[in-house]
Amino acid sequence: MNCSTCWHSPGCVPVASRNSLSRRKTHKCYASFNQKDAWQSAPLLDAVLERGNRLQDKPFHVPGHKRGRALDPGMCQLLGLQPGSGSSSSQQQRNPLQYDLTELAGLDYLSSPIGVIAAAQQAGAATFGSDHTWLLVNGCSAGIHAAVMATVRPGQALLLARNCHLSAFAACVLAGCRPVWLQPEEDALHGVAHCVTPQQLEAGFRDAQQQGLEVAAVLVVSPTYYGAVARVPELAALCHERGVPLLVDEAHGGHLAFLQQHREELRQQEEELRRREEELEQQWKDLEQHGEEYGQQHEKLEQQQEELRQQEEELWRQQVDSQMYQRSLQQQLKVLQQQQKELTQQQEHLARQQEELLQQQEEGWQQQKGLQQQQKGLQQQQKGLQQQLEGLQQQQEGLQQQIDDLRGQWNGVEQQQQDLQQEQEDLQQEQDGVANQTDYLILQQETLQEQQADLHSRQQVAAGQPAAGQPCSSSSSLSALAAGADLVAQSSHKVLSAMTQAAMLHSQGSRVDPARVSKALQVLQTSSPSYLLLASLDAARRHAATPGTWDTPLAVATAARAGLAAIPGLLLLQGGSCGSEASVGGWDPLRLVVNVAGLGLSGFDAAQWLEEQHSIVPELATAQLVVLVVGPGSVMGDAEALLHGFDQLSKLHHAPHSAAAASAQQPDAGVAAGSIQNSTAAIHSSSKSKINMSLPVKQTADDEDQPISQQQQQQQQQQHDAHPGPSPMSPRDAFFAPTQTIPLAAAAGRISAELLCPYPPGVPLVFPGELLTQHVLAQLTATLAAGGVVTGAANATLQTLLVVAEQQQQQQPGGQQHS
């Protein structure tokens, strides 16, 4: 039973003999490795840190700088150290070369790992979801070499896309296999090749069969340099039907698995937002219910208020009536008082008369009697008046009582009014509270909607769909491993945060024998791997898997893409503008590919200007495109600077309705006319490894059934000339064959010993071992005449070409002269 860590070493017994005793002692079996939390561990990084921190060590081992002690001043400057600080006396200052270690005890062996390297590889497998992961120190190139060597034996066929990376061709040389080329889909609009369609793969299988070749593996690129992700699930299904493993060059796609994870995080965020939305809805409902209750109360209060107003009016009316009545009573009283007064005066007058009469009494009692009678009458009148007066006074008291009652009622009404006022104020306060709550809920809803929109666009981006314009297509699994590939090589240094050269190879399933992969890597990789590179792989994996790592890069890419789409004269490759898409299953959200043909510039010129004027350093330029890579280290400021730079470029060069702008829609014309002022600078300094595609379109078997026009026949003849069937010599034979330098004019019919790649379009036109036809030579010279360049040739002017020596050529089965 194999240990799950060192699968090739039953019982954890090390296979290598060197230093085996100490290895056995230091080997920890990671069989109990916790898969779920594996991504959080960085066993190799930890071990390198621990070993490098042992400052008491007296290093009698390689490397010779002895943990950074012996350094040239220039190297000190490069590492940010004081000159001389590497010496043992000043160990306080941390020196990165402290960790530039060799295979010391506890640090394992890359070629046959059983300790921390095995653990780091296992953590890699758990993080990426593979069955086995290998750490590479010679780039993804080594991964591709090993993948082919582990799956294809000499003489067997490897189906591979014509736009593969140089390392795939080198792998054919190493494995001694026969390449059967798959024609990638051409995007004429942007002058690039995308991926291989399932139909093209099927055609490749048929081609191999016709040539009597046994297909041992298929190798495709996904994503391409331009961010196009292949339809890996369909390609894998076609391979697996035939029992053939699918190898994927995912040099540019090490991050895609994490974007899938990011999508899962976004899905969780979406759920959280949905939950908050439901909460808000509930709050709205509660508020509406409260609102109804408040409304009913409000109506009731208004009714009460109306009734009170009516009562008030009625009282007021009564008060006015009673006041008028009181006033008339007062007048009557006055009249009566006046009458009383007059009566009193009359009484006085009578009394005086009585007195006079009394005086006159004596004059006659007759008169007295009469007068007494008069007096009696008057007294009766006075009594009557007195009674009337008393009655009036009673009436007045009654009235006063009424007025007091009314006043009491009035006060009561006033009190009720005050109470109502108070209730109204309370209600108003509650209404204000409801309004505040409504505002708050609206604000929350708006925030929620914004968050939902933001989430949606992030989800679109994370799904590999361009934010601006219509997506070409989408895919749920951009990562090749998740999509079913058998062997996947990744340049972790390109798209994760690993150091340059650090890469990984992953395998899954039973179609690939992991022991063959390890054996190939033992041949291909150095026996002194850099522990800095290895530790950086462990760290980059953990960093990539850490939640939140991809938020900023995705935001940067989204903002940049949206901004670029709005700049006149620019066309985004992923902005729904791709010229073809049958081979594309999705797009890398972190790749920005800008077509500048609409500005009347070549991609080379634009890239050079951006760097010189705005310090924006693109990854790659082609005749029409500028390719920009967003990675875990990208920040928003980069996107802002990029947009500013492109905006300035557009202002300088964009002339609406100009011929240049029109040529953006007709890229072939644009490319031919495009001025490549500095073609050497135009191709990125590291472009040796960036030779990508050539696009001689090949006739497929399906096409053969279609009726064709004369023009089409002509085109097909040209294509046939460009690819006159199987190569006369295998890449390996061509690589080892004696060569000869001859003038281009004399090269027709000879076998090329060099790889010739014209820019544009940047796809190898001829691989070593392939025939140089008249048509091929004409295409090469036409490229130079149009201002383009041909890379790969020993003589860049193409006045001479390197070909397989004549004698050697005639020994080949197809080695007759061609013209």
Ligand SMILES: Cc1ncc(COP(=O)(O)O)c(C=O)c1O
């Ligand atoms: C598509 C593709 N595959 C493979 C490689 C090789 O990767 P590395 O440089 O890590 O060896 C590259 C490098 O540019 C590439 O673009």
